[in-house]
Amino acid sequence: MILSSPIFLVVVTICIFVAIRVALYRTGLVYIVKKWWRRFEDCFHVYQSFKVPEYNESMQENQLYGRVTDYLNSLTSVEDSDFTNLVTGKKPNEIVLLLDPNQIIEDNFLGAKVIWQAEGGGGSKNLVLKVRKADKRRILRPYLQHIHVVADELEQKKRELKLYMNVDAPDRAWKPVPFTHPSTFETISMEPDLKSKVKSDLESFLKAKQYYHRLGRVWKRSFLLYGPSGTGKSSFVAAMANFLGYDVYDLDLSRVKDDSELKILLLQTTKKSVIVIEDLDRYLAEKPVGLSFSGISNFMDGLLNSCCAEERVMVFTMNSKDHVDPAFLRPGRIDVHIHFPLCDFGAFKHLATSYLGVKEHKLFSQVEEIFLSGSSLSPAEIGELMIANRNSPSRAIKSVITALQTDGDRRGAGVCGRRVGFDVGSRKSESGEPGGMFCGEGGVPAVRDIRKLYGFLRMKSSRHSSHSQSFDGGSPHTEG
Ligand SMILES: Nc1ncnc2c1ncn2[C@@H]1O[C@H](COP(=O)(O)OP(=O)(O)OP(=O)(O)O)[C@@H](O)[C@H]1O
């Protein structure tokens, strides 16, 4: 009776279904089934093949082969395939996946499936692209274009970055040195939310070429990083450059004679670069001679670059924007304002994890209390104390507590703790200030005082010595 009841049959069917599913996924049989299914599906399609040989008929390297190889190696389907080769890349510790002869890789483009197969062993090698005839007209050209775009991006990321500095007479031009700053978004202590906002802002900027062109705008994005000394502004610029794979042009305005020289310097910058002016507030406060307001603002607008219209990121750093003419910061001129505050407890914990390898500690509650009372120090100051005592996390945390108690009084007040501001310049802020920001900076003592308190060591870029290779450092102005 019970065996013929419909409920029993449904339950049995579900159980069998679940058992098959578990067996398929647990044992990997699912891959065999998928493979068979693909073969079955392929019986109903006619494919057209395109061969990409490694060398052309004159035995010269076929550049397309290299680009396609790079492209295929970046596909996740390479990782998912049955087997592949692992070889060392150009950089130390880099491991790349390399197609094996006869390995088949699938890719999807505009809803169509394409297949790549590597052919040949020791001698000449080929990559064969198979496209369904029915899809060929629709996707072949855009697909090859897409490969070029992705290969360009990968190349950009792989190449060695350069840091350019403007040098004095007689050269009056950019001088390049290798850019090897190790800072990345991961090493910077910052609210995770803000970090991912900046990353996605940069990513969407990179993809927006057509959009900017349609609007008749120069394809650039300008960032203002502002906050007390030692809060990570310069490190953040380096992290941005590393993230984008862009060269850095570090412009020292005090070395620029006049507006026309500034224009020439801007024209000499290359596309895909980050152009940085550090401590702009200090430069403007010194009432510069030679450079005019319009000269600087035209530079900020990247007006001259409209001729080439290639992507550039501009970054300006300031300790405070209180005394800066709002015209410099108006929406359009500065797109994104990012506030770099002194440490709060969250930032302290991030630093403790990176510098001391400590995620939790019995002294943390005491540290939290002190932060809550309004005391604060910059990440640079806390970082220095941790580095100096890195062999003993307890000693390091105690030294931070002492420093916070003796010297950090009220320094957190007025900087809003970790209320880090990210604001798109075209909006008004909560505070109603043009340009937008979330926090003011009242209560932050002079940078000089902070430095005196801790005498924290910081590599100066010594812009006035032409042999310097350090990007991470303040300009001569910072010492005030
Ligand atoms: N938010 C942070 N996260 C991690 N490390 C930081 C942070 N802020 C500062 N540091 C460390 O402190 C040092 C100084 O930081 P950095 O030069 O970036 O500060 P800054 O804001 O540019 O200072 P200044 O205004 O004086 O130029 C760097 O070595 C960096 O590693």
Ligand SMILES: [Mg+2]
């Ligand atoms: Mg700096």
